[in-house]
Each structure stands twice: as structure tokens, then as C-alpha cells.
Amino acid sequence: xxxxxTGVIRKAAAKPRGGVxxxxxxxxxxxxxxxxxxxxxxxxxxxxxxxxxxxxxxxVGDTVGLGQLIADSExxxxxxxxxxxxxxxxxxxxxxxxxxxxxxxITIESDGEMRLFEGIAxxxxxxxxxxxxxxxxxxxxxxxxxxxxxxxxxxxxxxxxVDTLIVNVAECEPFITVxxxxxxxxxxxxxxxxxxxxxxxxxxxxxxxxxxNKPLAVEELKKLAANSxxxxxxxxxxxxxxxxxxxxxxxxxxxxxxRKVPPGKLPADAGCLVMNxxxxxxxxRYLKSGKPLTSRSLTVDGSxxxxxxxxxxxxxxxxxxxxxxxxGFKTDPYKLLxxxxxxxxxxxxxxxxxxxxxxxxxxxxxxxxxTKTERPCIRCGRCVKACPMLLTPFAIARFARTDxxxxxxxxxxxxxxxxxxxxxxxxxxxxxxQYMRLAKSMHSEQEAKK
Amino acid sequence: xxxxxxxxxxxxPHLRNGVTTTGIxxxxxxxxxxxxxxxxxxxxxxxxxxxAVTIASALLSEYITVKILxxxxxxxxxxxxxxxLILALNxxxxxxxxxxxxxxxxxxxxxxxxxxxxGQNYVNPALMGRIxxxxxxxxxxxxxxxxxAQGGVEAVTTATPLALLKDLGxxxxxxxxxxxxxxxxxxxxxxxxxxxSMGEVCIAALLFGGLYLLVRKVISPxxxxxxxxxxxxxxxxxxKGDLNFLAYEIMxxxxxxxxxxxxxxxxxxPANTKGRIIFGIGCGIITSxxxxxxxxxxxxxxxxxxxxxxxxxxxxxxxxxxFGTLKEPKKKKGEAK
Numbered sequence: 001x002x003x004x005x006t007g008v009i010r011k012a013a014a015k016p017r018g019g020v021x022x023x024x025x026x027x028x029x030x031x032x033x034x035x036x037x038x039x040x041x042x043x044x045x046x047x048x049x050x051x052x053x054x055x056x057x058x059x060v061g062d063t064v065g066l067g068q069l070i071a072d073s074e075x076x077x078x079x080x081x082x083x084x085x086x087x088x089x090x091x092x093x094x095x096x097x098x099x100x101x102x103x104x105x106i107t108i109e110s111d112g113e114m115r116l117f118e119g120i121a122x123x124x125x126x127x128x129x130x131x132x133x134x135x136x137x138x139x140x141x142x143x144x145x146x147x148x149x150x151x152x153x154x155x156x157x158x159x160x161x162v163d164t165l166i167v168n169v170a171e172c173e174p175f176i177t178v179x180x181x182x183x184x185x186x187x188x189x190x191x192x193x194x195x196x197x198x199x200x201x202x203x204x205x206x207x208x209x210x211x212x213n214k215p216l217a218v219e220e221l222k223k224l225a226a227n228s229x230x231x232x233x234x235x236x237x238x239x240x241x242x243x244x245x246x247x248x249x250x251x252x253x254x255x256x257x258x259r260k261v262p263p264g265k266l267p268a269d270a271g272c273l274v275m276n277x278x279x280x281x282x283x284x285r286y287l288k289s290g291k292p293l294t295s296r297s298l299t300v301d302g303s304x305x306x307x308x309x310x311x312x313x314x315x316x317x318x319x320x321x322x323x324x325x326x327x328g329f330k331t332d333p334y335k336l337l338x339x340x341x342x343x344x345x346x347x348x349x350x351x352x353x354x355x356x357x358x359x360x361x362x363x364x365x366x367x368x369x370x371t372k373t374e375r376p377c378i379r380c381g382r383c384v385k386a387c388p389m390l391l392t393p394f395a396i397a398r399f400a401r402t403d404x405x406x407x408x409x410x411x412x413x414x415x416x417x418x419x420x421x422x423x424x425x426x427x428x429x430x431x432x433x434q435y436m437r438l439a440k441s442m443h444s445e446q447e448a449k450k
Numbered sequence: 451x452x453x454x455x456x457x458x459x460x461x462x463p464h465l466r467n468g469v470t471t472t473g474i475x476x477x478x479x480x481x482x483x484x485x486x487x488x489x490x491x492x493x494x495x496x497x498x499x500x501x502a503v504t505i506a507s508a509l510l511s512e513y514i515t516v517k518i519l520x521x522x523x524x525x526x527x528x529x530x531x532x533x534x535l536i537l538a539l540n541x542x543x544x545x546x547x548x549x550x551x552x553x554x555x556x557x558x559x560x561x562x563x564x565x566x567x568x569g570q571n572y573v574n575p576a577l578m579g580r581i582x583x584x585x586x587x588x589x590x591x592x593x594x595x596x597x598x599a600q601g602g603v604e605a606v607t608t609a610t611p612l613a614l615l616k617d618l619g620x621x622x623x624x625x626x627x628x629x630x631x632x633x634x635x636x637x638x639x640x641x642x643x644x645x646x647s648m649g650e651v652c653i654a655a656l657l658f659g660g661l662y663l664l665v666r667k668v669i670s671p672x673x674x675x676x677x678x679x680x681x682x683x684x685x686x687x688x689x690k691g692d693l694n695f696l697a698y699e700i701m702x703x704x705x706x707x708x709x710x711x712x713x714x715x716x717x718x719x720p721a722n723t724k725g726r727i728i729f730g731i732g733c734g735i736i737t738s739x740x741x742x743x744x745x746x747x748x749x750x751x752x753x754x755x756x757x758x759x760x761x762x763x764x765x766x767x768x769x770x771x772x773f774g775t776l777k778e779p780k781k782k783k784g785e786a787k
Contacts (some may be wrong), residue, residue: 022465174465229624250773260774335458342463367456369467375527378569381670381721389773394721414781415772420463427469434461 001106011217018388019243019251020421022342024213025174025301032185033178033297033310036325040112041314042084042352043095044070045103049141050148056106062089065117067292071107075440079149079356080139083117084294084314085110098338098345098352105353108316122290123271131200138286139293139356144168144179144247144276146338147357150283151202153273154201163422165193165203166256169210169217169277170247172241173340176360178297181310183210183217186285190277193284194235203273207234211242244342245419247273260434263389278359293356301364304333313354315380319361320350333363343421372429383422383432389415391420397435407441413439458514471568475528477668481659482535482711488642488652492597501538503547507554508534510737529568533557536711539649540704540751541583544593552586553579564635573758577751584751594645606709608645612702613747624694636694639701650704660710672726673719673733676707680734681705688742705737708750718758725761725768732757732764744760759782 047053052075064070064083071081087110095105123134136151156162167190171179183190194206207232208221218239225235238256240246250261252274259270267274282293301308306327313322319338323329337344338358354361383393392411399408413436422432489497512530516523522529537553557579567615584591596608611633615624627633635642642652650656663669681698689695700706713733714717720726733753740749 009479020467128776256775262776263772263776265774332456335454335460337464341465344462345465346459346462346464347457348459364464370464372466372470375471375524376568376570378474378529378716379721380474380716382469384721390770391772392721392770410769410773412775415774418462420465424463424465424467425469426466426476427471429470431461433463438460 003229010130014371014373018386018390018421019245019419019422020386022174022244022424024242026177026180026213028177028299028301028308028310029214031177031309032181035312036317036322038085038112039116039317040092040323041107041109041318042174042314043105043107043318044081044316045095045105045353045355046071046081047097047101047103048081048147048356049079050146051075051079053103053153054078054081056104057091058089058106060089060092063087064089064108065119066114067120067294068117069185069292070108072332077149077152079141079151080137080292081106082139082292083108083153084316086113086115086117087111087316093233095353096348096370098347098355098358100348116291120290120292122288123286125287127199128200128202131196135283137292137312138282140279140282140286141293141356142276143278143359144294145173145343145357145359147355150275150279153275154197155165156201156273157263157266158266160272161271161340162201162203162268163271164205164207164257164273165194165197165201166248166252166272166274167206167208167277167280168247168249169208169214169221169273170252170445171214172211172242172244172246172248173342173344173360174244175301175362176299176340178299178310178359179277180214180217182281183214183219187224188219189281189284190221191227191235191284192288193282196284196287197273197275197280201273205284207256207382208235208237208277209240209252210237211246212239213242245388245417245421248388248417248419250417263412272370295327296354296356296358298322298358299360300355300362301355301360302333302337302364303368304329304331304363304365306330316353318350319354322354322361323350323363329363331365332368334369335364337362337364342431343418372427374430377428377430380424380427382427386421386425388419388421389417391416391436393432393436394430396439397430397432400435400439400442404443408439409446411439416440456528462551471527471529474540474668475532476690477663477666478532478711479528479535480665481662481668482532482539482649484655484658485539485707486535487648489543489648490654492642492651493595493648497543499547500541500543500545500550500648501535501669502551502772504538505531506532506539506556507551508537508558511555511558512563514587515559516567519563521563521567524568527568530558533579536649537579539707540576540580540647540709542591542593542595542646543648544595545583545590549583549587549590553583556582559645569717571717572711572761573755574718577712577754579633581755596645597643597651610702610747611639611698612741615698616741616747624689624692624698628694633698636697638699639698644724646702647707650707650787653701653706656706656710659704663710663714669710669714670723670726672723673714673730675725676730677709677713677733677737680731681738684734684738684742688738699741703741703748704750708754709733713748713754713757718761720761720764720768722765722768722770724770725764728768729757729761730758745784 054071054073065441066086070084090106140150141147146310261270272293336347416436507531557575561575561578685699736753737749
């Protein structure tokens with residue numbers, strides 16, 4: 001309550017509609033990211049972002065330096081990929097991604113030196129176009145999990161005006177603490193990133209949105225906001241009630257500005273730009289050093305991990321290698337996740353490379369198995385109450401199952417962001433998210449027919 | 451790439467909360483416990499026999515039907531127990547046991563399983579069971595024993611408070627009836643010392659159970675509040691502001707039992723709040739109209755039944771648009787399409 005009286009918060013953070021209360025399990029909150037020794041090899045998939053995959057620009061046998069461009073694409077929605085270790089390209093082959101898709105990939109054997117590529121220099125930026133190009137060259141994608149190329153996000157489409165930058169520190173997924181650590185450990189990078197983005201994009205308001213379960217970070221960010229660029233252009237820190245999925249783009253925009261993004265529209269339509277705090281801090285670091293996105297912090301946690309901690313590792317590191325450096329498995333894991341427990345992907349094994357957007361590796365022992373026997377829907381309405389997008393999941397599931405597109409269409413399943421609240425809350429253990437995905441694929445099939 | 455056979459690969463979310471269908475049904479049974487206990491105290495041990503018969507016949511008929519229809523067994527979800535118990539609480543204590551069993555069989559077999567089982571029935575099974583008994587055996591179903599009557603349930607048969615109010619002629623007022631001793635006092639109404647169905651009389655126990663359901667978030671307050679509120683409003687107007695009359699109307703009959711335990715049945719009520727409010731108001735209006743103008747003293751069962759049938763339509767008109775959907779601009783008159 002005392003937070004609200006300081007006057008920094010424009011709006012009392014009301015409890016958002018929908019969502020569910022999940023246990024936070026922020027076990028690694030006190031652990032700054034620990035830099036792991038460089039792995040012997042890295043595998044860099046060509047698809048580490050939403051959009052077109054990259055094409056390799058190096059050959060097998062090439063020697064590459066840390067941060068050297070190794071793959072790029074001509075297509076607009078894409079992000080270049082850089083060598084995350086120095087060494088030799090040993091293979092250009094294929095590798096499975098966490099979601100099961102097989103992607104072309106480049107394997108680099110490390111020489112153990114982490115020698116920086118000679119061509120790296122801070123980018124020269126004078127205009128907005130320079131800035132956007134620099135962000136593209138950095139290979140940045142949304143570090144919060146979605147992996148959307150940052151330069152596309154920053155480049156406001158013509159005819160739309162963005163007046164508010166929302167720095168997303170909600171981190172509403174259980175277990176994950178990397179964004180929280182970013183605020184505490186690299187707070188000046190966060191501030192510098194905010195100021196840069198604001199300057200080049202001409203954004204008026206900056207709101208840092210954070211959940212109230214991170215009081216230390218709130219304090220740090222407020223200090224930061226008080227010291228910010230100048231008094232007129234203040235940075236506002238909005239403390240939100242902890243509630244999953246507070247960090248979802250549309251939900252957080254509504255929570256801090258009261259604006260609603262219509263289905264199928266982008267945040268820019270509501271005049272907002274939402275960026276994950278780690279992405280903002282990375283922009284600042286990149287402009288200073290010119291070193292592209294080659295490593296990232298992530299949380300390694302869960303009941304099957306011997307020593308849960310936050311680590312900083314090169315992109316493309318084998319997940320098994322990361323887990324080994326966290327003490328390995330304490331017990332046999334029954335589930336291995338990339339990402340948080342609500343939206344993360346279950347992996348088929350530990351030999352998968354780390355991608356740019358992966359913010360956590362979680363491993364759970366069988367004791368943490370959370371399943372319910374699937375029973376018929378009793379229409380209790382808990383999924384309706386939980387859905388932050390105001391959908392009716394039980395009805396969508398029913399018509400998706402019976403392949404009734406006519407009835408399904410008006411229910412607007414495409415607005416679903418698969419946050420998992422409906423399935424979490426369902427007392428009958430119905431896999432509602434899978435039905436939502438089925439419904440969405442039915443929508444796109446019909447779309448294709450037109 | 452090795453495939454680790456020990457790992458479970460499933461779609462997100464990987465967490466589930468602790469609420470289960472069986473847990474919800476158990477909560478309803480717990481919430482009905484005070485009213486059931488009150489029934490035993492007020493009407494004697496025969497009520498236990500009635501409850502045992504309805505629950506047992508509900509379970510048995512469910513077991514046999516799912517076996518014949520070759521459907522997965524649903525006995526463990528306790529929903530049949532809830533149906534049986536609610537049906538028992540809606541019956542007079544003096545009901546012959548075989549009739550009670552018929553009510554259960556109708557509720558489970560015809561209303562629930564024939565329409566697809568748990569969650570698919572379009573009217574409340576217990577309610578339908580009661581109505582079938584009511585129209586088939588009107589005499590036995592209107593044989594009301596006074597609570598705490600000496601000489602067992604067969605002894606005295608009296609009119610319910612609502613029936614007395616129904617016959618309220620011009621010139622007599624509620625307070626006169628109370629003074630004459632034919633109407634139980636308000637406090638007696640609240641505690642259940644009056645004629646009526648086994649489970650509907652003890653308002654204190656029902657409110658206790660209803661509160662439990664609200665606290666456990668098994669039911670949302672929308673339906674009971676809208677329902678009781680609407681009846682209260684109409685009765686306040688109908689009684690020309692007579693608060694005594696209002697109190698008897700609220701506590702009399704099965705209003706509290708119906709509003710908290712039967713109108714809130716998930717399968718037969720709307721799943722969104724707006725729809726639930728409309729549903730509750732509809733129940734309240736029909737109940738009041740039956741009580742005031744129809745040839746029956748009581749209207750809770752029929753009003754919920756009628757509104758049950760309207761649920762798909764209520765849901766259609768109250769369908770919520772996805773988050774942020776823009777309101778369609780109203781077409782001006784004469785505008786070319």
C-alpha cells in the first residue's frame with residue numbers, strides 16, 4: 001500500500017480481469033546470473049525468431065570470431081545470427097528445435113578463447129533509421145520468450161503513432177527471475193536503453209510495469225526513474241498486482257494504460273510499444289560495444305535440478321551442458337521444460353540448443369506431476385472466468401472437437417494467446433489449450449480456403 | 451539427438467490447480483450437510499431413510515445406465531450422490547420410499563444419462579425428478595408434516611406457510627395470522643420449525659451451506675443474489691411494503707434451497723456473469739408470478755425448470771466479444787449498405 005502513496009504511480013493497479021493465481025516459486029531471485037565456462041561446441045539453428053529462417057553466410061571449415069555474422073536473411077521479418085563462440089564451423093546440418101521442428105543449423109567448435117571478431121565496433125547512429133538498422137544488425141529478438149524480431153517492433157508502421165513505451169518486468173511465469181536480476185544487476189543499462197529508445201523513436205511516456213512480488217526491483221527502478229534523463233521526461237514505475245498472465249502484451253497494456261488492443265491488431269494500434277526489460281538493457285549494451293546478441297541469461301530451476309541458479313551462457317549451448325553446470329539432475333526428471341511452466345515447451349530430451357528467446361530451463365521430478373483425470377465438461381465456467389481475452393474456452397473446445405466451424409467462428413478463438421489459464425483452472429482436466437490450438441488451426445484452414 | 455523415454459512431453463500449461471470435479475461435488479455435499487442434519491432433527495429419522503433411498507437409487511441407476519450405454523463410469527465423480535441428496539431434500543418427510551426411488555431413477559436415467567451424462571443435461575435432474583413425482587403423486591407430494599410434530603411423520607398434516615399466505619383473504623393480514631397461531635413465527639421460520647420439504651425449512655442451515663459454497667467459490671453469488679433479490683423486490687411491491695409478508699415469502703417454500711443449490715447447477719445455468727444475473731432475475735420473476743397469480747402456493751421448481759430451458763438463448767444473447775473487440779458503429783438510417 002505504501003507504494004501507491006508515493007505519487008509515482010498514475011493509476012492504482014487494479015486486479016486484472018481473468019488470469020489465475022499461480023505459486024511464484026521465485027527460488028533463484030537472490031542469484032545474479034553466473035557466467036558459465038564456454039561450451040565445447042554450440043549449435044545455432046537458423047530459426048530463432050518469428051519470421052523467415054536465415055541462410056548461412058559461412059562455410060564448413062571457416063574460422064569465426066565471437067560476434068561474427070554467420071547467417072542472415074533478405075526477408076524483412078527475420079533477425080541475423082552471430083557466432084556465439086570463437087572457433088571453427090564444423091558442420092552445417094539440421095537440429096531439432098524445442099517445438100519439434102527440424103531447423104537447419106550451424107555447428108561451431110569452440111577454440112576456448114572467446115576471441116572477439118575484429119569487425120565489431122559500436123554502431124554510428126544519427127537518425128531513427130540508423131537506430132533501427134543497428135537493432136536489426138544486433139540480431140535482437142524479444143528476449144521475454146516470444147522471439148519477435150526487435151527491429152520490426154521498433155519500426156512503427158506508417159500512419160500509426162506510438163506515444164508510450166512499456167518496459168515489461170512483470171515476469172509473471174513462475175520460477176523465472178532473469179528479468180528481475182536484470183533490473184537489479186544492470187539497472188543502468190536499463191535506464192540507458194530506455195533513454196535511447198525514447199530519443200530515437202520520439203516516445204513521450206515511459207512506463208516500467210512490474211509486479212508487486214519484486215519489491216527490491218521496484219525500489220531500484222524508482223531510484224532509477226528519479227535520476228532519469230530530465231525532470232520533464234520522467235519515467236513512471238507502475239506496480240501491478242501479481243497475477244498470471246500479467247506480462248502478456250495486451251494484458252499489460254490494458255493494466256498500465258487502460259487501452260485495449262483489439263483482436264488481430266498490434267500494440268502500435270493502441271499507441272504502445274512493449275519491450276522486455278532484458279531487450280531494453282541489451283539495446284544499451286549493444287550501442288556501447290557493438291557486440292551483437294551472442295549470449296543470454298536464463299533461470300535453471302525446478303525440483304529435479306541439483307543447484308538451481310541463474311546463468312549466462314552463449315546462445316546455442318546444449319541444454320544438457322547447462323544442466324550439468326547446475327549440478328545435474330537431483331532426481332530423474334519427468335518433465336523438462338524450455339520456458340516457464342505455464343507456456344513453456346516440454347522437451348523430448350536434453351540435447352537441444354539454447355535459443356535467443358529462451359528465458360528458462362526447468363526440470364521437474366515425478367512428485368511435481370500435476371495432472372487431473374479428464375472428465376466431461378460440467379460447464380462450471382471457470383475457464384470463462386480465467387480467460388484474460390474474454391473467450392469461452394469450453395464452448396470453443398466443444399465445437400473444435402465436433403469440427404463445427406460454423407459455430408466456432410463467432411467465438412473468436414484467434415484472440416487466444418495460449419496462456420494456459422483455462423486449462424490450469426479446469427476442474428475436469430480437459431486439455432483446453434490443445435483444443436484452442438485446434439480451433440485456431442481450423443480458423444487458419446478456413447482462411448486459406450478463401 | 452536421443453529421445454529420453456522417461457520424459458513426459460505434453461502441451462502447456464504444465465501446472466494445474468487443485469480444483470477437481472469430484473472436489474466440487476464433495477463441497478456441495480458438505481454444504482448440504484447442515485440442511486440434511488436439520489432435516490433429521492426436525493422431521494425424525496425417517497428422513498435418513500429417504501436420503502439413503504434416493505442416493506442409493508441414484509448411484510445404482512447411474513451404474514446400470516452407463517453399463518448399458520457402454521460409457522465410462524462416472525460414479526466416482528459423486529455427481530449422482532449430489533442429485534440424490536438434493537432430490538431427497540425436496541421431498542416431504544412422509545414420502546413413501548418407493549416413490550423417492552422413482553424420483554431418483556427419473557432424474558438420473560431420463561434427465562441426465564439420456565441427454566449425454568454429466569454436464570449435458572438441459573434441466574436440473576433433481577428438480578425434474580421432483581416435478582415428475584409432484585405431478586404423478588400429488589397427494590403424497592403435498593402431505594406436509596409439521597416439524598417437531600409429536601407422534602411421527604404420519605401424525606399431523608398441515609398447510610405450509612406459503613399455502614396459508616396464498617389463501618390470505620382481504621381483511622386478514624399476516625400479523626393476524628401469526629397471532630392466531632396458524633402461521634409459525636419468523637424465528638420459527640428461520641430455524642425450520644414449520645411444515646415443508648425435508649431440506650427447505652431450515653433457513654439457517656441453508657444459508658450456512660450457501661455461504662460455504664460462496665466462500666469455496668463453488669458457486670458465484672450472481673444467481674442466488676439476483677434470484678432472491680428479484681423475489682424480494684416483487685414481494686415488497688405485492689405486499690405493499692409489508693416487511694412481514696416479505697420475510698415469509700423469502701423464507702417460505704424452497705426459495706433459499708433453490709437459489710443456492712439448484713439454480714446454480716453448472717450444467718443448467720449460464721456460464722458467464724451477465725447471463726447468470728439474467729437467469730436469476732428470470733427465476734425470481736417466474737417464482738413470484740406463480741406464487742402471486744397461479745393456482746399453486748409454490749413456484750421455485752417450475753421457475754428454475756423454465757429458466758433451465760432458456761439457458762442456451764441467454765448464453766447466446768450475453769455472449770462476450772473477445773478482449774478489445776471494437777464496437778461496431780451503428781448504421782445510420784438511410785445509409786446505403
